[in-house]
Amino acid sequence: MKNYEKKSLLTTTFLFFIPLISFAFIVLYMYHQDRIKYIKENILYQMKDYTFDFQSDKFSLDIVEYSDKKETFKIYECDGGLCAYFKTPSKNPYLLKVIYDKNKYEKVYNDFLMKIFKFSIVIFIFILLISIAFAMYSIRPMKEAVNLLETFLKDLIHDLNTPATSILLNTKLLRRKGDFKEIERIELSAKTISSLYKNLEFINPQQIIKDEEISLKELIDNKIELLEKLYPRVSFEKLQDDLTIKSNKNAVDRIIDNLLTNACKYNKKNGKVIISIENNSLIIEDTGVGIKDTNKVFQRYYKENENGLGIGMSIVRKLCDILEIQIDIRSEVQVGTKVSLTFPK
Incomplete structure (x- = not known):
């Protein structure tokens, strides 16, 4: 799968997945709240049954004074766990306080949480697969x-x-x-x-053989001879000595051609292109309009103005990756651009 296909697939999957998983989590949260309410109500009714015979070992019993703040047949969260108040059979100012142990309640709650967690994993995987399937179907026309x-x-x-x-x-x-x-x-x-x-x-380069001895000075001189005729208002300054590398001549020729052409095409009137070699690096510097976003300059069809097709720099990036050439671009708008090519030793 190509890079743009991967990017489209990931983006479309994300757009499908986020709304679906958000909706699923809302439903699960509502189910969680409803189930907790059901568990507590079930414990409350067990407490009520307990007040008739006091035979269950699930609960403990206490007798407390009556108070208007203590509503009967309603479950509360107490220090010891869950508790509820019930009226005594006789008419005295006391209430029965039935307590459901905290550890027992936490065990019931944790068991429920484990079940809902396992169910959430299944839902997550299902939604992810559905999102990927929708995404793959959606990008087919593209x-x-x-x-x-x-x-x-x-x-x-x-x-x-x-x-x-x-x-x-x-x-x-x-x-x-x-x-x-x-x-x-x-x-x-x-x-x-x-x-x-x-x-x-070279728009879709595959494997390139790197077995040719290449003189960079010779390549650059040939390019400058042509560019001086195409761009007579741009001057060239060569500070480089010769550097011989072992690579693919056609591919290196494409890299240098694109970089020098761009340095001329996007230069100012009476601008300058400076070419130098430092150690194992070729440096091409211009006094042109500069690049607004150097992070996007290698994207295919990306253009900052109406000139060109927007494929030259994407080809440069791909060829540099294949030939193991390190490329670095630094640019300032209305000042110029500096491109460095560091060749493998």
């Missing part, structure tokens, strides 16, 4: 829609590659006949489409 979308994306990826490759090949052929600015613009647009195609290829 799963079908997402599967349809992913199938569409796969078809789109397949169909996007052919025209992009064809445009790039034809622009190279046209350059042989003459070098025009219009040809360069077409080539840059085709490379942008090609970059989008490569992103879509």
